[in-house]
Amino acid sequence: MGKLTQAVSPRDNSKAPAFKTPPMKAPDSFYGTQAHKLRGFIQSCQLIFHNDPENFFSDRKKVLYSTFFLTGRAGKWIEPYLSNISNEYPSYLxxxxxxxxxxxxxxxxxxxxxxxTEQxxxxxxxxxxxxxxxxxxxxIGIG
Structure with a gap:
């Protein structure tokens, strides 16, 4: 009877490895001079956020992560905001x-x-x- 109970009882899943999504490639840097690359940059960031919600649970974490990849004109634009990051009330941005x-x-x-595109x-x-x-x-009755 003991063997039958063991066979029927649910397995102990605590030892099973947790599913972990493989790491994703970081977004390419955005320089601010190639407008056609902006949408791809934003989409790459959003995919990373959705893939790792435990690390990107707040808007602040998302923005700060993304600023790491802003260089050139875009980097110069974000620089003043980042220089005030340690203020008690950093920019709402x-x-x-x-x-x-x-x-x-x-x-x-x-x-x-x-x-x-609008035209x-x-x-x-x-x-x-x-x-x-x-x-x-x-x-046909749809919509």
Missing amino acids: LNNWKLFETQLFTLFCDHNEVRK ELESGHVSLYIDDFRSLMSR
């Missing part, structure tokens, strides 16, 4: 990932690319496609 991300896009994205979306071709798509969806 260092404690707010969304604000940090917005500031990066405001300062370093290619605004001509944004305008061009393409507003062009007749895309608008007609969306209208036709919605019309077809409504015919």
Whole structure:
């Protein structure tokens, strides 16, 4: 009966190794001069944050980690904020990932690319496609 009890009782999983996600490559440095690389930089940072939520549980940790990879123009922009980091009340920018991300896009994205993309979306071709798509969806009861 003892062997049967051992066979039926649940296993002791405390000795099983915990699943650990493999380490991810650090984001490439962002210099602030190649606007087309900004989106990739932000996405790389966000993937790292999602992969390791135990280490990146606060906006401050996310922002400070990301600033390590800002060099060139972008590094010069963040420098004054970092020089005040030991103040009792450091800049709100260092404690707010969304604000940090917005500031990066405001300062370093290619605004001509944004305008061009907006124009393409507003062009007749895309608008007609969306209208036709919605019309077809409504015919079959979706949307």
